[in-house]
Amino acid sequence: MDRDMAWFRELDPQERSWIGMIVQAGIKGFVDWYRDPMAGSPELRAEVFGNAPRAFAGQISLQRTVAMVRLSIEVVEENVVDVLGETDAPPVLEAVTRYGRELAFATAEIYARAAEMRGAWDARLEALVVDSVLRGETDGAVESRASALGWSVAGHVFAVVGPVPADARAATDDVRRIAHDAGLRTLCAVQGDRLVVILGGATEHELPGAALAEVFGEGPVVVGPPADQLADVAPSAAEALAAYRCAAGWVGAPRPVAADQLLPERALDGDTAARSHLVEQIYAPLAQAGPVVLETLGAYLDRGGSLEATARALFVHANTVRYRLRRASETVGLDPSDPRDAYTLRVALTLGRL
Known part of the structure; x- marks a missing residue:
């Protein structure tokens, strides 16, 4: 690995030790399974990756792990004939192929579970950031959490509020996809019966949210005034929420509608x-x-x-x-x-x- 993989040479000693443990566990697991095939297929996910820390999947990418597994299997296959001879090598090579296939599935499962856990954590962190922004608590900690979620924008920041659709989880995914295609950044969270989106990177001369309107449920979609940065978006969010509460007063309102376009309804509502x-x-x-x-x-x-x-x-x-x-x-x-x-x-x- 040190010879064939440039990235391996850049790892620190701890990360190298993790890979060493996994390779040794994989070879030992194959030997034990091949020695006693009647014991059934091994639980490779636990047997091979069980001793690796939880941080492994976050610091060693799936691509590098697959390359590591592939190289380990290739080395074993290249040396089986020399160790066992041409007569005894074929069944072992066949077993290595089967074992490698099972190991590939185990690797995919490890990273899929890590991604699922990371996604759930990101969703909770994102909801916390949005809630803090709505309450005006945009201090350094909130900006740090937003940065951890990949928030980095050059341009104006807007708050967009609308009704939650039937499939709220799919809606947040659609918001991120549409915003990414438009070159925008988003932070979104479901709060009760409303979907709140903090949209960054738009220009002041355009009304953002037009492409996102289809993601929301049936009802008005309101866009707050522009802010220069995330720390200043609380007033925009407050205006968007106030306008959303009384948007039903304008039956023919466009979708989306700017909070400033609902000033009469907001005034009558006590804003x-x-x-x-x-x-x-x-x-x-x-x-x-x-x-x-x-x-x-x-x-x-x-x-x-x-x-x-x-x-x-x-x-x-x-x-x-x-x-x-x-x-x-x-x-x-x-x-x-x-x-x-x-x-x-x-x-x-x-x-x-x-």
Whole structure:
């Protein structure tokens, strides 16, 4: 092995001793089994790998273990004829082939069980990280746990919340697959009747989660605002959860929908952050744009979006109304002629007047 396998020379003494124990146990197991074939097939998983520590499968890869087993069998086969002679060698070689096949299955079982245990542990650790993020406990320990799960992103981080599908386990696997294909990183966990996904690596100019929407169960899928890093995503998650709770109030909401698009429903549901946003980011800029802009917008909304009725009520020309409404739209980025934007503006004006 030291001659034919470059990676073997890079192992530390402890890892070499593990391999030595496994090879010796494998040869001894074959000799014992061949000496007494009536005893039945050996339990190779326990007999060969039983003395190896649990860390073996985590530090020596399956590929290297298979190469080690293959080389050991080749060495035995090359020397059987010299030791036993051409007459006695054939049945032993046949037995070595059978033993090698059983040993291959035992090796696969060892690594399959290790992967299953590692997957279960990763799922619990991932759920713990997501729960900590939702509670705002994004300290160094949380970032360290996320790094252990392979979290390393360059780009914005988003929180995505939606209903859990019928097969929750398959959903988390699908989320990881779709995100990986899109070059994104994910942390996901099932919390009650909702599936929470922390999505990293997306740009601020796109609404992530569109490809993931099909993974969630039937119902709204909400995306929180972008954060610069995992440690800052707690407010995004809080907004996404608040929007998810009241998303049913907008029957025609897109899927996914941004948490900021549900500001009216969130405000009516008692979300203080949404109320503050509507007042500070919509009402206050409109008020600063001038009293006639605010007055015209209020009159326009009160009259069902009729330019003529608004012009008559204010004793101005319809073009003046259009000009003032355009100023309002440019100020806050909402179009009063759009039914959804008009609803958001109406709630903002109501809250601002209180």
